[in-house]
Amino acid sequence: MLEKFYGRRKGKALKPGRVILMEKLLPQVSLKIPDVKKKGYLSPDEVIEELHKEEVALECLNMQDFFPEKKDDFCLEVGFGGGEHIAEMALRSPKTGFLGAEVFVNGVAHLLALIGQVNQDKSVSFQKGRVDNLRIFHEDVRLLFPLLKREAFSQIYVLFPDPWPKTRHEKRRFIGPKNLPVLASLLKKGGELIVATDVPLYAEWTESKVQESNLFELKNKEIRIRPKDWIPTRYEEKGIKAGRNPYYFVFTKK
Numbered sequence: 001m002l003e004k005f006y007g008r009r010k011g012k013a014l015k016p017g018r019v020i021l022m023e024k025l026l027p028q029v030s031l032k033i034p035d036v037k038k039k040g041y042l043s044p045d046e047v048i049e050e051l052h053k054e055e056v057a058l059e060c061l062n063m064q065d066f067f068p069e070k071k072d073d074f075c076l077e078v079g080f081g082g083g084e085h086i087a088e089m090a091l092r093s094p095k096t097g098f099l100g101a102e103v104f105v106n107g108v109a110h111l112l113a114l115i116g117q118v119n120q121d122k123s124v125s126f127q128k129g130r131v132d133n134l135r136i137f138h139e140d141v142r143l144l145f146p147l148l149k150r151e152a153f154s155q156i157y158v159l160f161p162d163p164w165p166k167t168r169h170e171k172r173r174f175i176g177p178k179n180l181p182v183l184a185s186l187l188k189k190g191g192e193l194i195v196a197t198d199v200p201l202y203a204e205w206t207e208s209k210v211q212e213s214n215l216f217e218l219k220n221k222e223i224r225i226r227p228k229d230w231i232p233t234r235y236e237e238k239g240i241k242a243g244r245n246p247y248y249f250v251f252t253k254k
């Protein structure tokens with residue numbers, strides 16, 4: 001059984017335009033998950049319900065099926081926050097299929113506002129030239145893990161995860177002994193797990209848990225230097241303004 005999700009699901013009430021985006025655009029970019037019983041597709045709400053019942057077939061989801069055009073590669077971002085990073089990556093790499101998971105509704109609505117717009121008649125459309133290689137899972141990504149085909153991704157990003165600094169909360173940290181083997185199984189051999197944090201304790205924790213897992217190798221030795229072509233996240237920029245200096249880890253799957 002999945003452990004409880006402890007983060008925030010909601011912030012301030014959404015502005016009317018964002019409510020419309022959540023109602024009309026989110027279903028267009030959400031993952032469609034096969035309904036094994038009815039041989040059709042489940043609506044996003046049904047998906048969440050089914051996933052909680054744990055009745056959807058294991059490893060039934062093939063990333064390519066979520067995109068109309070053939071993709072060369074797939075990339076997952078866990079906890080995309082406001083979505084600036086995944087939206088920009090999706091623009092830069094049209095031949096890659098991106099999947100972003102985020103529980104926080106205000107973050108999801110922010111990403112939808114980056115890629116879509118509400119028209120005067122209250123219909124929604126994608127902003128000109130914006131992404132069609134991006135799919136959103138608006139729930140706890142761990143629900144998806146058993147369903148995704150193994151070795152699906154070339155890259156998995158976990159950027160500025162909630163640090164849960166108290167020792168009694170360390171089990172809540174996303175990077176840890178439970179999720180690392182799953183993340184490794186979802187990556188292709190040589191695929192990358194990219195983790196960033198500006199909390200020294202979380203950086204130390206990440207290095208030691210990844211080392212203990214024996215599943216990855218650290219690719220960048222200069223962990224205080226931003227990797228080339230890095231796209232900053234909102235959380236990262238706030239931290240830098242406040243004087244925090246991030247750690248960047250690029251781990252490759254052994």
Ligand SMILES: C[S@@+](CC[C@H](N)C(=O)[O-])C[C@H]1O[C@@H](n2cnc3c(N)ncnc32)[C@H](O)[C@@H]1O
Nearest residue numbers: 079080081102103104140141159160233234235
């Ligand atoms: C500190 S924020 C960082 C957001 C963003 N990556 C950034 O750097 O601006 C961490 C985010 O991860 C999300 N998150 C944490 N665990 C998650 C999970 N299991 N599935 C999906 N999202 C998750 C939280 O809702 C939160 O928005």
